[in-house]
Amino acid sequence: MGRSYFVDEAVGEYLSGLQAAPGSCVTGLLAGQSSPQRDFVVLAVQTPHRESEGQLKAPKGVSPLDDIDVEWVTEHAKQVSRMLPGGLCVLGLFLVTPPELSKDAQNGLKRLIFAVEKYIIKGRLWELSEEDVTDRVTLHICSKTKKLLCKTFDVKDPKSSAKPADWKYQTGISSSWPMLTCSVEVDLQIPVTGSSSDNTDKCMKDGLRRWAKQIEAAYCLINGRQALDDSELISGQKKNPKTTNRQTLPARIFVSDEQSELGERSSALVQVCSGSMRVRGVVHCRAYIHNNKPKARHAAQAIKRDIINTVCSRVEMFLEDLCINEGSQKGLCSGQQALPRRVFAPMPISGLSVCDYMFPDESTADVAERLKEMLDCETPEEDIDTSLENNQLFSIISGFEITDSQDDDSSKHVSEIQAENHKIQKPPKYYAGVALAAAIALLATATSLLYFS
Amino acid sequence: TVCDFIFRLKGILEFACQLDNPNGVQSQSTISKSFQDLRSKVTSKNIVFTVCNSPVLIWPNTGFQSSVESLTEASACGDILQWIESDDGGSKKSSKKKDKKKSGPTVVNMKLLFEVTEPAGNTAPSLIRVSTQQHCVKMPLPLDCALSVTTDERLETVCTGLVEALNKQLADMEEVVLQYRKGSSFLVPQPFHFQLPEPAGLITVVYPAGVPDSQLQAVREDLHRKFELPCDRPYLRRANAFHFPDAAYKDGYLRNPHIHLNPPNIEDAKLYLVQGVYSYHHYMQDHVDDNGWGCAYRSLQTICSWFQQQGYVETAVPTHTQIQQALVDVGDKEPRFVGSRQWIGSIEVQAVLNQLLGVTSKIMFVSQGSELATKGRELANHFQTEGTPVMIGGGVLAHTILGVVWSENTGQIRFLILDPHYTGGEDLQTITDKGWCGWKGPEFWDQNAYYNLCLPQRPKTI
Numbered sequence: 001m002g003r004s005y006f007v008d009e010a011v012g013e014y015l016s017g018l019q020a021a022p023g024s025c026v027t028g029l030l031a032g033q034s035s036p037q038r039d040f041v042v043l044a045v046q047t048p049h050r051e052s053e054g055q056l057k058a059p060k061g062v063s064p065l066d067d068i069d070v071e072w073v074t075e076h077a078k079q080v081s082r083m084l085p086g087g088l089c090v091l092g093l094f095l096v097t098p099p100e101l102s103k104d105a106q107n108g109l110k111r112l113i114f115a116v117e118k119y120i121i122k123g124r125l126w127e128l129s130e131e132d133v134t135d136r137v138t139l140h141i142c143s144k145t146k147k148l149l150c151k152t153f154d155v156k157d158p159k160s161s162a163k164p165a166d167w168k169y170q171t172g173i174s175s176s177w178p179m180l181t182c183s184v185e186v187d188l189q190i191p192v193t194g195s196s197s198d199n200t201d202k203c204m205k206d207g208l209r210r211w212a213k214q215i216e217a218a219y220c221l222i223n224g225r226q227a228l229d230d231s232e233l234i235s236g237q238k239k240n241p242k243t244t245n246r247q248t249l250p251a252r253i254f255v256s257d258e259q260s261e262l263g264e265r266s267s268a269l270v271q272v273c274s275g276s277m278r279v280r281g282v283v284h285c286r287a288y289i290h291n292n293k294p295k296a297r298h299a300a301q302a303i304k305r306d307i308i309n310t311v312c313s314r315v316e317m318f319l320e321d322l323c324i325n326e327g328s329q330k331g332l333c334s335g336q337q338a339l340p341r342r343v344f345a346p347m348p349i350s351g352l353s354v355c356d357y358m359f360p361d362e363s364t365a366d367v368a369e370r371l372k373e374m375l376d377c378e379t380p381e382e383d384i385d386t387s388l389e390n391n392q393l394f395s396i397i398s399g400f401e402i403t404d405s406q407d408d409d410s411s412k413h414v415s416e417i418q419a420e421n422h423k424i425q426k427p428p429k430y431y432a433g434v435a436l437a438a439a440i441a442l443l444a445t446a447t448s449l450l451y452f453s
Numbered sequence: 454t455v456c457d458f459i460f461r462l463k464g465i466l467e468f469a470c471q472l473d474n475p476n477g478v479q480s481q482s483t484i485s486k487s488f489q490d491l492r493s494k495v496t497s498k499n500i501v502f503t504v505c506n507s508p509v510l511i512w513p514n515t516g517f518q519s520s521v522e523s524l525t526e527a528s529a530c531g532d533i534l535q536w537i538e539s540d541d542g543g544s545k546k547s548s549k550k551k552d553k554k555k556s557g558p559t560v561v562n563m564k565l566l567f568e569v570t571e572p573a574g575n576t577a578p579s580l581i582r583v584s585t586q587q588h589c590v591k592m593p594l595p596l597d598c599a600l601s602v603t604t605d606e607r608l609e610t611v612c613t614g615l616v617e618a619l620n621k622q623l624a625d626m627e628e629v630v631l632q633y634r635k636g637s638s639f640l641v642p643q644p645f646h647f648q649l650p651e652p653a654g655l656i657t658v659v660y661p662a663g664v665p666d667s668q669l670q671a672v673r674e675d676l677h678r679k680f681e682l683p684c685d686r687p688y689l690r691r692a693n694a695f696h697f698p699d700a701a702y703k704d705g706y707l708r709n710p711h712i713h714l715n716p717p718n719i720e721d722a723k724l725y726l727v728q729g730v731y732s733y734h735h736y737m738q739d740h741v742d743d744n745g746w747g748c749a750y751r752s753l754q755t756i757c758s759w760f761q762q763q764g765y766v767e768t769a770v771p772t773h774t775q776i777q778q779a780l781v782d783v784g785d786k787e788p789r790f791v792g793s794r795q796w797i798g799s800i801e802v803q804a805v806l807n808q809l810l811g812v813t814s815k816i817m818f819v820s821q822g823s824e825l826a827t828k829g830r831e832l833a834n835h836f837q838t839e840g841t842p843v844m845i846g847g848g849v850l851a852h853t854i855l856g857v858v859w860s861e862n863t864g865q866i867r868f869l870i871l872d873p874h875y876t877g878g879e880d881l882q883t884i885t886d887k888g889w890c891g892w893k894g895p896e897f898w899d900q901n902a903y904y905n906l907c908l909p910q911r912p913k914t915i
Contacts, residue, residue, distance in 0.1 A: 185572035189469055191589035219503060219510075219566055224520065226508045254501050254510075254566035257467040257593060266662035268468070268592035268639035275585060276471060281578025311578070318580060334584050341577035389577035 002165040003135055003152050005091075007041040008173040008350055014044050018096055020143050025064045026096040027073050027112065029080055033087050033290050034133035035298070040290055041091060041137070042174045042350040045376045047076050065101055065108040073112055074119035079374050081120050082313045083354045085344075086180070086287025086306025087299075090120060092137030092152075099144045106162060109138035110153060117155040123205075123316060125212035125308050129301070137165060174350045175246070178234065178294075180222060180287045180303040182251040183388075186211075186311055187280045191273040201319060204277060208315065212308045219254040220300040227251075227300035232293055246351070251285075251303045275334075283310050284342055284388040288352055314339045314357050321359070338392035343367055344385045348377040358386070456601035458530060459558045459655070461697065462502060462615045464565025466491055466594045466623075468630075471587040475637035484634075488627040491594075494567070495619045502612060505562040507536040512568075513612035526609035530602055533561060558601065560699040565596060565619070588637045597644045598622055599695075601655045618657075625659040633661040640664065646695040649688060653680045658689060666690045666767065673915050685913040690764030696730070706732035706758070707879050710871075710890040711855050717867045717892050719858050725833040726856035726869070728840030732758035733890070734770070735875040741773055744876055746794045749851035750776055751873035752844040753802045756853070756909055757810060759842055765912055766810050779808040798846045799905035806909055817906040822847065822898035829859035829866045835908050842871070847904030850874070854906070858892070867892050 011030075020026045028046035032039065050072050077090050084090070093112050097105050113136050128134065134156040140149040151162035190207030192200055220227040227233075234247070287302035318339050340357035345367070347354045354375060356367045364381040371379045470487040472480045494500070502511045510520035517526040524532060598618035602611055626642035633640045640661040647656055658676065660669060673689045682688050702708060708730055716724050734754035736744050743750060750773050757770045771779070777793070780786040785804055797805075803814040819825055835843065836856055843854040856869040875889040884890050898904065 182570045183572055183575065184569050186569075186578055191471075191587075192584075218569075221510070221520065226520075252568060252570045254503070254568050256564065256566050257465045265593065266641055268590050268641065270591075270637045270639070271589045273471075273587050273589045275583050276587065276589065277583075278581040279578050280581065282572045282575050283578060284575075314578070315580070334582055336579050336581045339578045339580055388575075390575045392576055392579050 002163050003039055003133075003137070004166040004168065005039045005041055005137055005150065006173055007167060007169050009169050009171045010348070010350065011041055011044045012169045014348075015094065015139075015141060016146065018046060018141075020096050020098075023064065023098055025068060025098075025101065025108075026143075027068055028094045029077055029090050029116075030092040030094055030137060030139065031080065031084060031088055032091050033089070033288065034091060034135070035290055035292065035294070036131060036133065038292065039091060039133070039135075039137070040173050042088070042352060043347060043375075044094060045076075045080060045374070047073050048373050048376070063101065063104070065097070065104050068108060068112065070112060070115050074116050076374065077116045078120055082309075082317075083356055083371075083374060085353060085355055086285065086304075086309070087289050087302035088352070090116065092139065094139040094141060096141045096143050099142055102140065102142055102149075105140045105149075106138075106151070109140060109151075110162065113138055113153050114155060114158065123312070125209050125312050126216055126305055131298075135163075135165075138162070139167065174288065174290075174352055176291050177288045177352070178247040178249050178291065178299075179352075180249050180251045180289065180299055181285065182253065182303060182307075183282050183284050184253060184307050185282050188278065190277045190279070191271050192275045192277055193271055193273050195274050197323060200277070204315060204319065207277070208312055212312070214255045214257070215253065215304050215307055217255075217258070218304065220304065221252040221254075222296060222299055222303075223249040223251075225296070227296040229297060231296050233289065233296045233299045234291075234294075249299070251287075251300070253304070253307070279311065279315065279339070281339070281392065282389065283307065285310060286344070286353065286355070310342060310355075314342070317357055341386075341389040341391065344388060345371055345379045346383055348375065356384075360392070455603075456558050456654075457604040458602050458606075459560045459599055459697065460530070460563060460602065460611050460615060461560055461597070461599045462563045462565055462619070463595075463597045466494070466565075466596055468590075468592045468594050470590050472590060472637065473585065473587055475588050481631060484631060485627060488623055488630075492620055492623050495565075495616060495623065499568045500616075501566045501568055502563045502615065503566055504533060504537060505564060506538045507533075509533065509536050511608075511612055513616050517609045517612065524608060526607065528608045529604060530561075530606050530608045530611045531604035533608060534559070537561070557698045560697050562699070563615075590637065590639060592639055592641055594623075594626055595641070595643060596622055597646070597657070599646050599655055599657065622657065622659065625657075629659045629661050633664065645691055646697075647689055647693060648695045649680055649682065655695065656680070660691065666692075666764070670915070677915055682915075684915060686911060687764040687915050689915070692762055692764035692767070702732075704732075705879060706734070706738075707881060707884070708732055710881055710884050711869055713881065713885050714869075714891065716858050716869075719860055719863075719865050719867065721862050722858045722860035722865055722867075723833070724856065724858050725836035726840075727759070727836060727842050729759065730762045731755050731842055731855075732762070732770070733871060733879075733884070734758065735873045735889070737876045739772070743773060743794070746796055747773060748873040749797045749799075749802060749844065749846055752842075752851050752853045752871075753797075753805060755871065755873070756802070756806065756842050756844060760810050760812060760909070763911075765812070765914070768809065771805070771809055775809070776805050779805045783808050796849075796851075798851075799844060799907040802844050802846075802907045806907075812912060813910050815908045815910065817908060819847075819904045819906070821900065822902050822904060823895070823900040825868075825898050825904065826866055826895035827864070829857060829864060830861070832857045833859050839908065839911050841909040841911065843909075844907040845904055846907075848899040848902035850899075855890075867894055868897065869893075870897065 018026055026046055028044055030041050031043040032041040050069060081090050093109060093116060095105055095109050117136060134154050135152040136155050137150060137152050148167055150165045150167040152165045153162060154160040188207055188211050190203055192203045285303060285306045287306045289299045289302055338360045340359045342355050343358055344353045344355050356370055358367055364384045364386060367384050368379050368381050371377060468487060470483050472483055496514060498515050500514060502513060512518040521536060596619060598615055600611060600614050600618065622644060629642040630639055640663055642659045643662050644657050644659050647658065649656055676689055677684055687693055710733055734751045736747060753776060754770050760766050761770060774791060777791045780801055781788050781790055783804055799816055803816060806812040806814055845852050845854055853871040854868055855871050858867045870891060870893050872889045877883055
């Protein structure tokens with residue numbers, strides 16, 4: 001008895017419309033939501049072209065399957081994961097091959113699906129629970145016959161073999177999925193021990209992990225009701241499949257400072273630190289839950305994971321950017337910098353939303369470009385909602401007010417960092433751009449070192 | 454007024470601060486500022502009380518909001534009971550198995566939480582980095598506040614009272630932290646509740662973790678003066694902490710089984726009972742098969758448990774082996790006594806109490822069992838002044854006397870006996886029904902045998 005994938009018609013149209021150069025393969029992602037009983041696919045996106053690759057055809061003797069850029073596929077999967085709100089995730093992959101390669105397609109898909117899963121969960125701050133579905137779908141499409149072969153692999157078990165699964169098209173799969181929302185105040189004080197940037201990253205990770213555990217353990221109200229048990233999320237409502245009204249359910253989260261690892265201490269934990277980091281501000285969070293009798297606690301889990309993911313993602317992106325621009329030799333310095341803020345845009349056709357993160361010096365045009373590249377869809381700039389999180393407006397003066405640091409030296413550093421911010425390039429998300437950006441950054445660092453020393 | 458409810462609020466608040474120089478003059482004000490921030494936190498709109506085992510959430514600092522419509526600021530605090538599920542899964546009303554004898558206050562447990570949603574602003578996060586060498590101090594503060602109230606007290610008043618109690622507790626904790634801090638070494642301040650004689654009632658004292666009671670004598674003396682408590686018996690040692698009625702004892706021993714009994718109705722007689730709390734020790738406990746020989750040992754264990762729970766000693770109740778070793782140590786027995794199954798009597802009990810606990814005892818000798826009926830005055834006096842359990846040995850048996858009902862005029866007397874010969878499990882029903890703890894008449898004693906009684910004396914200490 002295999003899994004059943006209920007797939008939006010629009011996804012089917014997208015897949016049929018894919019053009020593969022003769023003899024070559026097309027890879028792509030499938031995204032949606034899994035529940036214990038069934039799975040829903042609401043998005044399909046082909047892997048974007050890699051700019052540095054000049055060749056479209058595999059070199060002689062190498063099968064196009066072996067030529068699939070696994071790294072690139074996994075990087076795309078990670079980027080797309082960051083763009084999905086809570087409840088949604090990358091559920092699997094599709095692969096379009098010419099008929100002669102169909103036989104070997106399964107192996108290719110298996111390799112890819114495990115690589116993708118491994119890469120996506122790196123750095124994730126929450127663990128899968130026992131109830132989470134660990135089956136991922138692989139869809140093989142023959143470019144000539146358009147025949148679909150749908151199978152699943154259990155990514156928890158590297159030795160698992162492909163199991164058959166159903167692939168069924170339906171219209172408006174997610175049109176009445178309720179949307180959970182909340183805005184969460186974050187104020188994390190993270191001590192930094194050691195001075196290298198590796199230390200900084202590790203301290204940040206540890207600090208975020210502690211906070212993530214608090215969120216996971218937090219008490220949750222959804223639409224005014226406790227979201228603990230197996231009670232249904234939306235009870236006492238007549239299900240009308242014709243309604244396209246999407247309910248918005250506000251979520252409220254209540255934390256306690258209880259940390260089981262601190263346990264029964266009799267004295268304080270004291271660390272000698274070379275400094276500290278503080279993440280402070282408000283994040284806007286969203287999660288979707290399917291409407292096939294969802295349980296309240298699954299909805300709570302979805303919104304909590306979104307809260308954790310959104311803070312983690314933007315910190316990750318910021319530190320990646322920092323690493324490229326400041327280099328590892330500079331280590332920690334003082335200052336207040338804006339983390340990329342979250343904006344939302346409508347997902348292609350399904351009516352759900354996707355998100356992206358905007359650095360302070362970016363505009364909606366940049367976001368639209370990324371959405372095109374990553375999600376293969378055109379989004380008019382006016383559809384990109386930037387109002388949910390306010391821009392961190394701070395000049396040198398207000399930056400001083402926000403920072404609680406009593407250290408007089410930090411005021412000097414704040415202005416220095418501000419100046420540098422404007423020189424920082426757009427965060428390079430594509431490997432192709434890395435080398436270029438790094439070169440420019442090194443130049444900037446060298447210049448600033450000269451200026452300040 | 455009798456209090457019907459105790460509202461108990463518990464929660465952990467993390468204390469954190471960064472000290473540039475732990476030994477510098479600035480550090481005290483940095484620490485105080487952190488405590489000030491915590492006090493602001495508990496008076497902010499974000500704090501929430503959740504009532505355990507119920508869907509009730511209360512926002513005490515927003516003019517009283519609750520998650521349940523029918524609970525408003527006008528509600529009496531007793532109304533909250535209908536929302537609480539009892540632990541055995543039964544609905545609403547507290548367990549019917551509840552003993553009618555024990556009509557103590559109902560405990561309503563609450564937990565302290567902070568809302569992180571519904572923020573005041575909407576500004577996306579920034580990362581603020583500071584790179585000065587600092588000592589980062591983190592410490593979980595185990596907040597625990599309790600309020601005794603009557604059933605018609607308004608819920609809103611209770612919640613306001615709890616917020617005030619949180620504030621006061623944080624101030625007390627700050628004092629303790631500053632007083633016992635050495636450089637960057639901080640001791641966790643721990644709250645303890647004590648039920649004092651009226652009018653003080655239920656109070657909370659904050660003690661530094663890891664500092665033994667023996668070093669806190671001066672603190673207790675101050676408090677004894679403040680609350681006008683007698684200076685010769687402990688009220689405020691950690692062992693004296695109030696035991697909340699709904700909390701189970703983790704060690705599994707029964708406490709004070711005698712309170713479930715009705716004293717005999719004797720005309721013109723008064724009741725004189727053991728004071729405080731003891732544990733019932735008897736045959737076969739702790740995987741020791743002492744059936745037939747260990748009765749005096751068990752009575753001694755009961756007495757030791759009394760001294761431990763009244764705060765006179767911190768040592769655990771001794772095992773049979775430890776009791777025997779103590780007798781060897783004082784020269785009363787040969788070394789081969791340890792590990793044997795030999796009986797002991799009142800004299801040995803007196804010796805062990807002295808050796809292991811530093812407690813002195815009076816010995817009362819009765820040449821015939823029938824004479825015990827005439828010892829009403831002595832026993833009544835003992836329970837009034839010392840209030841300790843009495844070990845009695847004679848014939849071939851040892852028992853514990855927990856009290857007497859005695860008439861000064863008629864001389865009629867009954868004895869409250871705790872029998873260490875019981876071999877079953879800690880089943881209160883059986884123990885009281887079958888008289889393993891029960892009231893006996895003078896005929897209970899072997900009329901011809903002689904008896905020795907060991908009457909332990911309270912040390913005069915706080």
